[in-house]
Every structure is written in structure tokens, then in C-alpha cells.
Amino acid sequence: MNPQPNSPTPPAAEPGVGGxxxxxxxxxxxxxxxxxxxxxxxxxxxxK
Incomplete structure (x- = not known):
């Protein structure tokens, strides 16, 4: 049985956010x- 991480994974960056x-x-x-x-x-x- 694998334990679930306490924190959720961060959402993927939206396209165009970098600009x-x-x-x-x-x-x-x-x-x-x-x-x-x-x-x-x-x-x-x-x-001087």
C-alpha cells in the first residue's frame, strides 16, 4: 500500500503565462x- 502525499501536486502552468x-x-x-x-x-x- 502506497501512502498518499500530504500536499497535492502543483497545477501545470497555463500556456502563455511565461510571456x-x-x-x-x-x-x-x-x-x-x-x-x-x-x-x-x-x-x-x-x-569627485
Whole structure:
């Protein structure tokens, strides 16, 4: 007799979800990367 696992198996990913995840990361990541780069550039000016 095989015991049943306590947690159910995760559902399979729906088709097209990967593109939505990539788009969401770009929408958040690009402005974040720009802001970090601008902060770094302005911080460098303090050490001149």
C-alpha cells in the first residue's frame, strides 16, 4: 500500500503565462534599473 502525499501536486502552468511573467518583470525591472543607475551616477559625483 502506497501512502498518499500530504500536499497535492502543483497545477501545470497555463500556456502563455511565461510571456506575461517576462512582461511583468520588464515593466518593473527597467524603471528600477534606470533608477539604480541614476542613483549610482549621482553618488559618484559626491566623491569627485
Amino acid at each position: 506575461s511573467v517576462v512582461l511583468a518583470w520588464l515593466v518593473v525591472g527597467l524603471p528600477l534599473a534606470w533608477g539604480v543607475s541614476q542613483t549610482f551616477i549621482k553618488a559618484l559625483a559626491l566623491f
